[in-house]
Amino acid sequence: MKAIIPAAGLGTRFLPATKCTPKELLPVLNKPVIQYVVEEALEPRGVDEVVIVNSHEKPQIEKYFSPDQDFEAYLHAHGKDALAEKVHAAGALPVSFVYQDDPKGLGHAVYMAKDKMDGSPFFILLGDYFVPDRQMCVNMQKVSEEHGGASVIAVAPVPADQVSRYGIIAGECVGTLTGEEAQDIEQEGAVWKVTGLVEKPAPEDAPSHLFIVGRYLLSPRIMDLLATQAAGAGGEIQLTDSMERLLDEEEMYALVVDPAEGCDTGTPAAWAATNARMALRDAAQREAFLEALGPTDELK
Numbered sequence: 001m002k003a004i005i006p007a008a009g010l011g012t013r014f015l016p017a018t019k020c021t022p023k024e025l026l027p028v029l030n031k032p033v034i035q036y037v038v039e040e041a042l043e044p045r046g047v048d049e050v051v052i053v054n055s056h057e058k059p060q061i062e063k064y065f066s067p068d069q070d071f072e073a074y075l076h077a078h079g080k081d082a083l084a085e086k087v088h089a090a091g092a093l094p095v096s097f098v099y100q101d102d103p104k105g106l107g108h109a110v111y112m113a114k115d116k117m118d119g120s121p122f123f124i125l126l127g128d129y130f131v132p133d134r135q136m137c138v139n140m141q142k143v144s145e146e147h148g149g150a151s152v153i154a155v156a157p158v159p160a161d162q163v164s165r166y167g168i169i170a171g172e173c174v175g176t177l178t179g180e181e182a183q184d185i186e187q188e189g190a191v192w193k194v195t196g197l198v199e200k201p202a203p204e205d206a207p208s209h210l211f212i213v214g215r216y217l218l219s220p221r222i223m224d225l226l227a228t229q230a231a232g233a234g235g236e237i238q239l240t241d242s243m244e245r246l247l248d249e250e251e252m253y254a255l256v257v258d259p260a261e262g263c264d265t266g267t268p269a270a271w272a273a274t275n276a277r278m279a280l281r282d283a284a285q286r287e288a289f290l291e292a293l294g295p296t297d298e299l300k
């Protein structure tokens with residue numbers, strides 16, 4: 001089973017930093033953002049390869065995930081075995097690359113990985129967000145198994161005035177992750193049967209206010225639909241539009257998640273906050289972080 005991470009964007013929100021460094025390689029503490037996403041993608045049972053959809057403008061990502069035996073040998077020779085192990089681990093992750101040099105939209109990016117797929121369902125993880133405990137995709141896999149291997153997406157409530165930024169679902173609550181009755185149909189753990197999907201609707205057209213958070217477990221049939229997908233919102237080939245067409249043929253479910261379980265790295269402010277959150281939850285970094293931060297009342 002495979003997972004796809006689209007990573008061909010220009011990272012314009014982070015310019016000028018992204019003039020030379022792909023946004024995917026910006027660090028959260030001492031690890032690049034995309035490595036957290038790759039490690040999350042490998043967590044569900046059966047996922048054995050991550051396909052990164054890159055652009056040829058960003059060869060540094062491929063270099064990062066390549067083995068570097070000379071550097072490892074150098075670190076070992078200088079007694080830095082723990083660092084050598086970290087360098088080794090990055091190069092040993094089961095990552096492969098395809099390319100999207102023409103930014104035609106998320107659906108187009110995913111389609112670029114078609115030849116890497118083996119006819120099984122696959123995950124898609126959008127790379128501006130990662131879930132430190134890595135359980136979101138694992139839970140989606142559970143929901144899929146409970147519903148005959150159907151496609152499952154993660155969704156969360158969003159205020160009505162923000163629906164036009166996202167893909168929004170229509171559907172009805174049919175249960176919960178734990179099998180108990182849902183107390184609140186928009187609460188974390190609620191499971192919906194999806195009956196419609198719309199990308200970036202105007203608030204008055206939104207069929208619900210549950211938005212797609214960027215974690216998908218999709219039927220391989222989606223690739224056939226993407227092959228003929230016309231451009232949609234923003235003139236882009238939208239994954240959401242092909243998922244809407246998939247509903248004519250197959251069932252799809254949505255798992256309500258708490259997006260705050262994850263860390264956003266999509267803007268400089270969110271990225272900075274994610275670094276702070278991760279430093280605070282890392283036992284080895286927490287004290288040094290708080291000391292370096294100084295008196296927090298001066299920050300307000």
Ligand code: G1P
Pocket residue numbers: 106126165166167168199211212213214238239240
């Ligand atoms: C993409 C998807 C959208 C989803 C969003 C989550 O939109 O098309 O359905 O809700 O990611 O971040 P984008 O952010 O690329 O505009």
